[in-house]
Amino acid sequence: MTTSENPFDLAHRLAPGAEDAPAIAAPDRTVLSHGGLRRLIQETVTRLNTLGIGRGDRVAIVLPNGPEMATAFIAVAAAASTAPLNPAYRADELDFYLSDIGVKAILVGKDEQGPSVEVAERLGIAVLRLAVPEGAPAGIFTIEGGPVGPPVASGLAEDSDTALLLHTSGTTSRPKLVPLSHANLAASAAHIGATLGLGSADRCLNIMPLFHIHGLIAAVLSSLAAGASVFCTPGFNALRFFQWLSEAKPTWYTAVPTMHQAILPRAARNPEQLAEAKLRFIRSSSASLPAQVMAELEATFGCPVIEAYGMTEAAHQMASNRLPPGLRKPGSVGASAGP
Numbered sequence: 001m002t003t004s005e006n007p008f009d010l011a012h013r014l015a016p017g018a019e020d021a022p023a024i025a026a027p028d029r030t031v032l033s034h035g036g037l038r039r040l041i042q043e044t045v046t047r048l049n050t051l052g053i054g055r056g057d058r059v060a061i062v063l064p065n066g067p068e069m070a071t072a073f074i075a076v077a078a079a080a081s082t083a084p085l086n087p088a089y090r091a092d093e094l095d096f097y098l099s100d101i102g103v104k105a106i107l108v109g110k111d112e113q114g115p116s117v118e119v120a121e122r123l124g125i126a127v128l129r130l131a132v133p134e135g136a137p138a139g140i141f142t143i144e145g146g147p148v149g150p151p152v153a154s155g156l157a158e159d160s161d162t163a164l165l166l167h168t169s170g171t172t173s174r175p176k177l178v179p180l181s182h183a184n185l186a187a188s189a190a191h192i193g194a195t196l197g198l199g200s201a202d203r204c205l206n207i208m209p210l211f212h213i214h215g216l217i218a219a220v221l222s223s224l225a226a227g228a229s230v231f232c233t234p235g236f237n238a239l240r241f242f243q244w245l246s247e248a249k250p251t252w253y254t255a256v257p258t259m260h261q262a263i264l265p266r267a268a269r270n271p272e273q274l275a276e277a278k279l280r281f282i283r284s285s286s287a288s289l290p291a292q293v294m295a296e297l298e299a300t301f302g303c304p305v306i307e308a309y310g311m312t313e314a315a316h317q318m319a320s321n322r323l324p325p326g327l328r329k330p331g332s333v334g335a336s337a338g339p
Helices: 010-014 034-050 067-077 091-101 115-122 182-196 213-225 241-248 257-269 271-276 291-301
Strands: 022-025 058-062 081-084 105-109 126-131 142-144 162-167 177-181 203-206 229-232 252-255 281-284 305-311 316-320
Touching: 010 034, 010 213, 022 034, 022 067, 034 067, 034 142, 058 067, 058 091, 067 081, 067 162, 067 213, 067 229, 091 115, 091 162, 105 115, 115 126, 162 182, 177 182, 182 213, 182 305, 182 316, 203 213, 203 241, 213 229, 213 252, 213 305, 213 316, 229 241, 241 257, 241 271, 252 257, 257 271, 257 281, 257 291, 281 291, 291 305
Parallel strands: 022 229, 058 081, 058 105, 081 162, 105 126, 203 229, 203 252, 252 281, 281 305
Antiparallel strands: 126 142, 162 177, 305 316
16 A cells, blocks of 8 residues: 555545545635645655655745645645744844754745745755646645755654744743644644534634644644635735635634624625625634623624634643533633643
């Protein structure tokens, strides 16, 4: 049995859905299936190994929000260790993060010429470019660039390998680098999926940035690990939220309180989209949700709001309120929900 056929390999755990089950969607794009995502993972691992990048190597991903950012995180992590960075970082910030992480290569957009490329070249870091074939389904990409080193034959990553490297916020001190293994991420995705009762019929509308643990794990990874799908937007935009709601037809979305507060005033201006919405629940995390906002969200969308609490160091979710008939308490992060 080859690796690509093994139902227990990493590609199948990251995208376990049926061959034609939807996995990645995006505005005005055709949908990428779980089968297609599994093939993309295998192709990306082979490509990176050919370029000299494999298990233990660190690759920074500096891409805008969207389907390719989501799939690049998934696929590159299957071969090496990913470090998603905010594409809006200034040169001095990029200098700090790239140096502190110790990356072997940086993955940027095909036409990117900004500070990420300049800093990488100055630091002697290889620059790889992500290209999107015209007309390709959401999330499909190829990697362009020269060899970073001699080819390696390390194949798919293993549970103990570092999958994701993120910095803490550094609120009280210098930001600290947090390495999270594939086992950490798989456990966290499973915890979130169990808390929210995620299944193959679910679709998450992602408006969270994908250089942050909330969007990466709660929106993308928990959905895919449950055999469900995620609709990847270019990032939060209150003016376009109801348009995306209508196009994506999601069963849930997750956001921070400030986003929820920006969405609420626009609900009355989008009565048709609101009436069509069939949200099973709304999730809130990363900051305290005012009880009044929770009540307004539930009244507006006609579904429960589930507040959760997480930390980067714990691969996101640590505690969560529960779906009905479980306990949902305004002003509380809920009971232990995994770790």
